[in-house]
Amino acid sequence: MFIAVIGAGQCDEKTYTLAEQVGRELALRGATVVCGGLGGVMEAACKGAKSVGGHTIGILPGITCRDANSFVDIPIVTGLGEARNSIVVRSGRAVIAIGGEYGTLSEIAFALKFGIPVIGLGTWELARGGTLLASMVEAKDARQAVDLAISAIVA
Amino acid sequence: MFIAVIGAGQCDEKTYTLAEQVGRELALRGATVVCGGLGGVMEAACKGAKSVGGHTIGILPGITCRDANSFVDIPIVTGLGEARNSIVVRSGRAVIAIGGEYGTLSEIAFALKFGIPVIGLGTWELARGGTLLASMVEAKDARQAVDLAISAIVA
Amino acid sequence: MFIAVIGAGQCDEKTYTLAEQVGRELALRGATVVCGGLGGVMEAACKGAKSVGGHTIGILPGITCRDANSFVDIPIVTGLGEARNSIVVRSGRAVIAIGGEYGTLSEIAFALKFGIPVIGLGTWELARGGTLLASMVEAKDARQAVDLAISAIVA
């Protein structure tokens, strides 16, 4: 069971801790973390997963595996720049979005486009004509985010 | 001067007419329309541009130029599926987003990520923590959208 | 009628002249040159085409249109690095390979994979078990290369 964790390559301490909790919870449930392989939220999610013996995959934008954070088990070297975002999303069966900047927004958009469930933790709110989009579920904490992601897959 | 017009591959008549006006205004100002090359908003923008002798480029997701709408002058055949969205955006110096679904949202996200100005016409509203994002400019009609896009480039 | 011209980003004078002749001949027959948009063979082919009023498209690997050689009319900015090679090939209806290094070899391979005719001018020879591959046609000069490319499309 692969679940993508997406978020910015730089983040504040609170977001880092949240991402670490998400990574740990995912690993405890037997899920493998798929992410963009770099710093910030990606690093934190990998670190959390490894802290309890989990597995991690990093889909890197650059041309060398040396870009991977030190908690990535499986570095995939795409050389595609930001176009690798669609691969991160496609390789997960659900997506947990934590905080995040524009790159994260592109991944949320791709996930919704591909019909992959997205769980948010303090991430983008999307509206059209003043009406909030209902397709994305907001969780209240790391544990609930992981619960919701796993339920969405099983369902 | 290349300007990307993004929007869904299927759209209602009102959106189609709006996209056609945008394409025509762009061509009248000497701008070339770059788009995803398919139907709906993409077709309408190309049709509008061609109606006044403008030029159009379609960055296609599939593996054949036969997917292009009949108003595309330059079909680029990527074979990349949705990952071609980042190319549409990178090839324009500004982006006009008309209506749009999740694919359009991914393109808006990429444009903002790459620092390319985005002008919206009835498109996504983006917020974080209840605060609307100010990076995207909403226009009131086709002419204003084109004015804003061209000003953003010149600036 | 789009025809891809492929070859190295740096080349000797003789190869440059040959690529220029190919570009000019293509333009004289009404074909648009599609290429990778950079220097060497790509620049020469574009220069040749523009010298007789032809049209040129450059599918760039980097993230800015400023990488394009000065004879590219339509710069497409992919940001994909070498992965853009498959787009160059897919966007042509035939391919003319002039000299060339490994990047060119990857494009020849993609063209043959996609069933797109490849005409060679002093380019790679491909063999399996000591037997030369017959799928690629070697031309004796620029004019013959263009003749063969156009015949292959019409056929």
Add this chain to the structure above:
Amino acid sequence: MFIAVIGAGQCDEKTYTLAEQVGRELALRGATVVCGGLGGVMEAACKGAKSVGGHTIGILPGITCRDANSFVDIPIVTGLGEARNSIVVRSGRAVIAIGGEYGTLSEIAFALKFGIPVIGLGTWELARGGTLLASMVEAKDARQAVDLAISAIVA
């Protein structure tokens, strides 16, 4: 230590057995098999690796992990079609090419372009002006191919 095994999606029995031996030898030396994730040589290499408890990664061209052969541990879903070939190559530290058609040739070309060592087993011979290219090493059997690949990395 990730080593890419490349070859056609359909192959004869002799080639299948050879690829299986390569996969097994790689796993016995502690190397992880990276491949395109589909049938033929890719499946055989994964099967060989799994037969001795090794690990396998499949970089898939399509949009679903269901395309992966049943011996892939880590399916990466790119949705990029043939453009995923450069990712297979970039994700290995050496490449073993077994038999192979044009897709394999594109991967050999990318590997040589990226400076990644390529070991051949009954694969393409590349020449320029009648002179065989020396950059690719031909092995006599599976064990020697794996020896050469590992030496090339360590060197």
